[in-house]
Amino acid sequence: MTEAAQIRRLKRQIRALRCAPSPMVPLAGLARQRCIACGGTDLSVCRYPAYQSRFFAGLILAQCGACGLAWVPLPGLDLDDYYTNHYADEFRVERAYDGAFYGPENPIWSKPEHKGRDRARGHAADLARFGPFSRVLDLGAGEGLFLHAVEAAEKYAVEPDAYSVRILRDELGVTVQDLDARRDFFDLVMSSHSLEHFTYDRLGGVLAGVLAALRPGGLFHVEVPAGAAQLERFVSGERGTRQRLEPHTLFFSSHALALVLARAGFELVESAVCPWTETHIGADLPAPAVRRAGPALIVIARRPD
Numbered sequence: 568m569t570e571a572a573q574i575r576r577l578k579r580q581i582r583a584l585r586c587a588p589s590p591m592v593p594l595a596g597l598a599r600q601r602c603i604a605c606g607g608t609d610l611s612v613c614r615y616p617a618y619q620s621r622f623f624a625g626l627i628l629a630q631c632g633a634c635g636l637a638w639v640p641l642p643g644l645d646l647d648d649y650y651t652n653h654y655a656d657e658f659r660v661e662r663a664y665d666g667a668f669y670g671p672e673n674p675i676w677s678k679p680e681h682k683g684r685d686r687a688r689g690h691a692a693d694l695a696r697f698g699p700f701s702r703v704l705d706l707g708a709g710e711g712l713f714l715h716a717v718e719a720a721e722k723y724a725v726e727p728d729a730y731s732v733r734i735l736r737d738e739l740g741v742t743v744q745d746l747d748a749r750r751d752f753f754d755l756v757m758s759s760h761s762l763e764h765f766t767y768d769r770l771g772g773v774l775a776g777v778l779a780a781l782r783p784g785g786l787f788h789v790e791v792p793a794g795a796a797q798l799e800r801f802v803s804g805e806r807g808t809r810q811r812l813e814p815h816t817l818f819f820s821s822h823a824l825a826l827v828l829a830r831a832g833f834e835l836v837e838s839a840v841c842p843w844t845e846t847h848i849g850a851d852l853p854a855p856a857v858r859r860a861g862p863a864l865i866v867i868a869r870r871p872d
């Protein structure tokens with residue numbers, strides 16, 4: 568991008584943020600909300616610290632003081648229009664490449680480092696100790712980087728984005744379906760950077776759907792940003808040059824993530840401690856093994872036998 572084009576883009580972004588619509592939120596309804604992770608009512612609100620999204624700049628966030636979970640506290644918030652009409656413009660600039668995604672010409676395969684590609688390969692390598700898998704589902708698969716990397720006889724995806732669905736079907740032979748299309752079926756459900764995109768009033772239904780789709784004993788691999796810790800930094804006015812929270816609508820602490828999974832009926836196999844949890848709760852977790860912590864939270868849970 569030339570310098571002039573960059574300046575034009577920045578001006579567009581600034582104008583969009585300055586004119587962001589902001590919904591009026593009835594206070595009485597806000598005051599009745601409870602935390603979906605712990606049931607707590609010790610809630611605080613702040614503005615949504617948006618980076619560049621006109622849609623998110625006008626929203627607010629609520630956070631539970633007891634478990635750290637934060638969410639956009641607007642009941643029935645409709646993100647369909649956002650994901651269909653604005654998401655790609657705001658965040659998917661890499662789609663400039665229009666050849667076969669899994670073709671050798673795609674620069675993604677020759678780069679020494681690529682965040683999404685390397686993360687997917689890392690997950691596939693790490694999960695091999697639980698394999699072999701015959702049926703694997705990726706919830707929010709995107710272009711299918713994990714499904715491409717993992718070894719499994721049958722591969723399935725839940726993915727609303729039309730660009731990604733074409734790649735999944737045509738290039739990888741993945742079956743794209745709704746979450747409730749199969750019951751007692753999968754050995755492994757992957758959810759990498761996907762749960763934080765659901766609204767607080769839909770998360771319970773999604774987790775119930777994953778539990779029902781897994782076979783008894785099947786694994787649920789969850790990766791989400793350490794959102795509660797991110798939010799703590801943003802609220803104090805700290806932000807890296809390119810750091811953004813949108814379009815996330817849920818922000819997890821490791822403590823809150825463990826609670827929502829347990830509430831949904833999962834058993835924890837491996838967990839992590841995030842900085843928020845360590846500061847506010849302590850490092851002890853109700854999990855048999857604490858494996859990793861970092862900018863992303865990774866938890867492995869299972870459907871009980």
Ligand SMILES: [Zn+2]
Nearest residue numbers: 602605631634
């Ligand atoms: Zn809570």
